[in-house]
Amino acid sequence: MASRKSGLKRKKGVTFHDVPDSPGPSEGYIETHTEYTRREGALQSTASTIHIPPSPVKPKTNKLEQPPRPIEQPQFDQPGPDEHVSGAYASSPYDTLWQEDEPDISGNEEDVEGGPRKKQRRTQVNPLIQFTEHADMMLDELLRLEGPGKMEPVCSGCTSTDPSSLYRCRDCVLPCLWCTTCLVKGHKTCFTHRIERWTGTFFECCSLRSLGLRVQLGHGVGGVCPIPRPAVNDVFVVIDSDSIHTIALDFCGCHMTQPASIQLLRARLFPATLTDPHTAATFRVLETFQMLSFTAKTSAYEFLAAVRRRTDNTLGEGIPDRYREFMRMIHEWRHLRLLKRKGRGHDPTGVKGTRLGECVILCPACPLPDINLPDDWGNSNEPWLHALFLAIDANFRLTRRNVSNDAKDPGLNRGYAYIVEETKFKDYLATFGEKIPDDKSTCNNHDAIKSASIRGGRGFSASGLGTVQCSRHDMKRPNGSGDLQKGERYLNMDYFCLTTLEHNIPAMLVISYDIVCQWSVNFVSRCLKYPPNPVGSNPAMNIKYLVPKFHLPAHVQKCRDDFSFNLSSHVGRTDGEAPERGWASSNDLAYSTREMGPGSRRDTLDDCFGDMNWHKATRMAATLASRASEAIHWRQEQVYAWVNFAHTLPRKLRREWTRMVQDWEQGKSSENPFEYENEEVTMSSVRYELAQEEKEDIKAGNVSVVHKEVTPSEFILQALNLEDGIRRHLLAEKGLGTHTTKLKKSEMLEEANHFRRKFVSWEELQRLYMPTVMPHRQSLGEEGKAATQDLQYIRLYLPSEVMSLLVCSEKLAQYEFRYRIAQAHVTLRSLRERLVVRQHMYGSKKRYAHGTEAITRSNKKIETESRRIAELASRYRTIREKLVVLSSVANDTTWQDTLKVLEDEDIQGLTMEDASLRAVGAKERRGRVGAGRRKLTWIWFVTGPRRTEDGMTQDANSGSGEGEDSALSANNEGEGGSESNSEDGSESGESSGPSDEDDPALRVEFCSTRARAHRWQEECLLLEEEMNRVERFWDWDAKQWKDREKLHAQDTIVVLSAEDMQHPELVQRAQLAASELAAGKRAYARRQAQIREDLYQDAVKRHALVRPGLRDIVIFGERMDPRKMVECDSRRKPV
Template identity: 35%
Template structure:
């Protein structure tokens, strides 16, 4: 830009020069006339054609017989003014492709208008009415053969060029441009001054676009080639299906149903269910005014049957009692006034994120069971033979009674779903919002065969479609369905187009991570005794075989929590109070007295932290907090006078116990554990001492559990930042979250130290110290982190700072079970081992599943190619011209599938061959396929005009000869790893 800026004046002058005749102003006569001596005056230029000399009217008419939608300007001696071919007298004759004259031309209406990508055009047009009219067809057909799409069936006044419809179609699919904005831009291109009044053709444009979308979907589905025609279209036939999913008799091997149990996951179909409430539809229009074209032929379910079933169900009673999501809870009360549909529910292919045929339907009042049950059943009609892994953010509730609810459906919807063929899971990012009890069976991290599925693909589909939500909200039922189905077909097709590189990147990542995770797991397991590994392996294998048994991923406490201890003490005090002769000394019990003291101790620590970090501007707020705390301390002293009156005497002699000071957060509270040992037996009754000791013990346990939890969260935040956060803004927010998490870890550690000190003061040293050890700063680390002192020693002795996997030591906070058995391990360590195991197994499953999906994609392309070749000659009742068109389109589609197969095989062949897996006929070289050429930079060397395999081999040679991978400009594996760090969603889980 700096180099261009000095040239801006020159460029501006050239732009202004275009408003005159420029270099052609000296040619007064038309250079296109055959005889230069009789040439006409040159005054017309075409702004659509390339720049050239001006021409006369006659030459412009002759040259533009096949370019009726070009823009013309006339030089009036001072400037160019807008004119048109119609004003020049050009008449378009239809029905005579050889250019012969029609003996009986039938003129079109005088206001006939053609709309092209460059705006509105007034045309003079004649239909053929002579003896050739039978061959030329009806006026409607004559327009279509000229590539003009009429707005009405009879006597059309407006046509749209197929070029315009194709252009808008792509713009709406890729750019999500609304029809209104696109049509308005056409008007602005015609006239942007407001001085010309244009006829409003917007309504006809909307109608034609809806017809065009429907016709394109029919054409791509091969309905023009089928003898049964459009009426023979089957449910879901217009949808673009996923080639990588298992389809029996199409892309599965003959023995797929007989594989061993450990390989059955290779032939499981993963689906995801969810609803999107952005895709609303207002209560406008009706099916009479705006009918649905091909209801049930694409992604939406057949509307009439759907509405009939819904009408038989009243208000929903079942709601989710587990998750914090409000979708089900608000199903009957969600605001829906003025809306015919509150959103859409959908079922998609979870691994590849394809919208499934007949898997979409409108929701009325939130996310009802009946809506989602119906959509699931209709989507699964085409996949009855394969097992299914079903992901839903409320799967734990929705799955209860699903089969019973389906059994009440109409007979044609009672699909067979044998026990054991369905497995329900919760998406990874949603799983954290559910309760933990008995929920590991719904976790994609722990379920065998889930591979690296995250279940969140449907959320990405909603994000992709939301730009059209605002425009479809005001559409009628037919146009809205047509628009959404068109968008989803485009999305599905683009995924097929991108499969070669997408699957390649995914497999390279899986191969790398599977190796790394297996190595990490083996190293981690080597640090434990063999008998513990065998015990844990047996336990987790039994649970994977029957997930209704006790959840092994649930961390059991080594003792009662503080809440459980309080409940037990309260029960004991109630029994004591019920004894004859018992007199209550105060309305607050002894348990309440000690609990209040411990709560004050916690509040005191928080106030001390706030006071140490406060600046001058926040002194008023600190004053209010100190005042409130002082009042609480004084009320606690009132209770002390009842339960420990001798303590009041001791506090009166201690200056540190005074409350009439500014820094009241440093006051001594006078809990039994704070009293000196020589005074404690006489100042504190035994029952009070026992209550505090029991609460201190439980509080130590809770504080350790909280510390471990916060360390887990910190580890996830660090991984999230390292893998997914880039740029200053997101990095700053991430640093703020990590800083806040560090504060929570410090508070949890301080709570443990404070509570342990109180317990030590009350009961002295003993065996309990094996469980509750002294907590140092080096002990506060994750289970995967090595001791900082060990790292420092290695850094001093060698260049590698570690941590060394084989020498790693686990902090004692993860071995709380050692209090009872030094050879045992804490539940948290056991669970961490199981998580390591699951992580490694999921990556190994991913590494094995991806080659199978690649093979299925190749098989699908073979099937589709053969299907299109068969379609070429299916119809017999057609003329030669139509038959040639049918054959040409079928051969073109077959060629596209063959080329796609060749591209995929070229990219994947070496990768899959290196795995050593058996490669069937699908991997054979594609006959007639010409390998695509690539241009790649590797280590500052440009490798060009090579096919993909040669380029891969060259890249690998450079990698093998390089001492430092960071020196590579763009090694495919390194480059892909960087991409994964930026946007690979599965690693979020």
């Protein structure tokens, strides 16, 4: 098989051939191994030979001069090593483990004989297959380490040969044997290493304490204290990452003494208590567990259980139990690290001077006055660029059982970070708990409103956690979170919102909340009743209330129009779902924090939120740059589609609708241009229209009376109601279980008899209005059998069923046609509603259902809802089939543009939480686009028909299209025409006429397409401003740490008072201690400043790559102002 060198061009007169490798080491070889041992003082040697098998190598490629004639390529019977990847491993799920990291460097090269050759990708040898072939060798090496190996039974330090006192250290890198004296001497500073003793036959575990090692604190390495003070009972326990050690520890008791806790801390050991400590944890184990609690969400119990098993995985009864001590140490460790990282150790006021919310990791991209905003931001012509975006939500997974109390576990942070200060919060609840009632809902039956009066359950002190956080960057805010006692009450959520706003009060505020349509109604009036707060004392604050995009479909239509991010101006592409993404990380802490006391839980959540914020803050520059690249692309796409679509309409409509939507955005008009003015098509509306028409016919004398009480339209309506009632009855009957009670069976039988009697009465009317049906029934033997037949066999024989067989009134067929149109629209609305319900059932299950019983109950409800959806889909298909038959008589086919054929893939929800997406992979789900870019299935665009002058139905969606594609197609149809200067606004190449002016669907599509374009333009402007804020923030933060460094300069240290200066030795010692402390503070401040400077430089570098694209927009060859929203109300269109 021929091959070529990758990346090298083929020279003339030269060809390459694969030839067998020359014999050599690859064919195997004999290796001689000699071991030397010392026995009774004499050195002995033992030689052994082993055969080394050939190792897999790739065939060499040799360069040969081109011969006069083509040489045939050599053929080999055995496959080369590169061809071994086959069979089960060739397409196994572990392919990525052995994929080649290097890019393929082969390219299209000109062959000697002419023509390009295809790329040849080298096949990497499967590492798992290689491992399988060498598993015996690796297993032998592991077993070899269990013995002394090459090491002679001689001490590596003093050459002692006593075999009963030889040891080795499992944690030292070099495998050496040591005697007791050398081992203890070499491990004075490594007292947490694990030691093994050679018994002559195997290695057994032992401790350095048993070998006589004593750890001396308070002095340097090798220092000896004249007055050592042993630990309590001469037993001291140290918890390390690999094991729990019992050591012999001596504190310093001489004139250089420091408190025991300080001596331990200077040895990087964290004491469990400050008075006579006898347990400590290494800094390493505390750092390791803290990081594991952030990333793997490991609980302290599980972590300590792993450390105990690492100490002894067989008999662990003798290992000291230090779970309570470890919990206390990690609690204190979290608190100290929080204070340290926010510079409280550098502040002269110390810990007591810490203000509420001071120890948070601020969002570098959010507007922070005096930090990252420009000096003249208050006078900006675009104040919305400096608006603060907040999102409110509650999490009912982060509960807490009714264990411990604030007296026993008060907590350490006390409102310094993300959780509100508990004392003030409880006083607030006690004062206003009864004064602020929850409002009744005027929207759908939301879970958040229902849960407001529901407690967390028996034995729970907190039913969940509420939060108010940044909605554009998913970061927690200072004092923006707190416990819920009785569900998601307005009282709690108001407090979290007002408390976090005290830290920076913006001029404009955008608040998103899943029930904001209810919560916002009396929010300002409630704030006037509370103590002084940023909202009540600032009536000029501009607040915009919106519903997060995922939650919006669960609201009524008016809420979907009034509180939509997609339709509201000056919000960019914000979705408002930031809390939901944050809960995904913090929910893993639910199982460990719900068993904690109140203070420990608050401090643990503070620490977790701080890590989340730091992780996002350090990656903020990369995140914004990535978003900017996406926004640049979609801004171009959406503005192009907007300009294209808008210029297919008459200029008069563009001006009118543009003015309408601008007035609505500026609050000058209460008329929402995104709302349809058409009434929904229902059976009642059609019945009213037909009654009005019959009234006019009666006045005109165009009516032939067939029945005195029942008109033809009522006759058809009764039939449809009967048909629907029988259908519902059959579905209910199908749902009866095997253990249905006799009472339920009797009720079902009585209902069936009721429908039979109604059918008999209606059949008498059918004799009058459809006389040709009776002979047809007689021919089929169905006449008079309704009383004995099952309901499922009763047939009505309406015009849609018998038009092809019998002669019937065209007027009746037209009546049925109009009623069927209404039925189809009602069925589609019901289908959409059930899809939304099912979506939120999935969300509720994921959020609230835990345990087998709850999950099983949720699954049954979801299964029931899925059956309802399937039944509605089947009913719609049946109705549409009847409409196809009736449309020939009604002479109307325009309904088919709206009421399309319903395929299974059309039955999709509005969001990615739909059931159909749960079956696809994560990669496919990530590929789905959002509302600003996606195309929903057609069922979500159906708005209903409108009536023309001749009484025919016309599709309200015609001309509006579905999403962006309709704009492009409309433009393509109108291209090529030139615009005229006529005063009536008509333009050649554009559709015009009275139908366009009266078409609400066309107006809504015009406004929606404009909104999509403007949102992406706004997103680009917001991203550019956020990039500027990030750079200013890191620059400001670096200066903060530099200022902290200056506070502890060497010449500003004040150590003792004048009275103490009379003791020179004490002064010198205190001066030395203060100098050491100041040096540590300066070093830490300098390191933190350097980290901020690196983040600043990284942000500048990343942002510089995308800024030109944000500031440049070209549509149809015309460069536009990126800071001005594109409007299409003028006559001129970009060329």
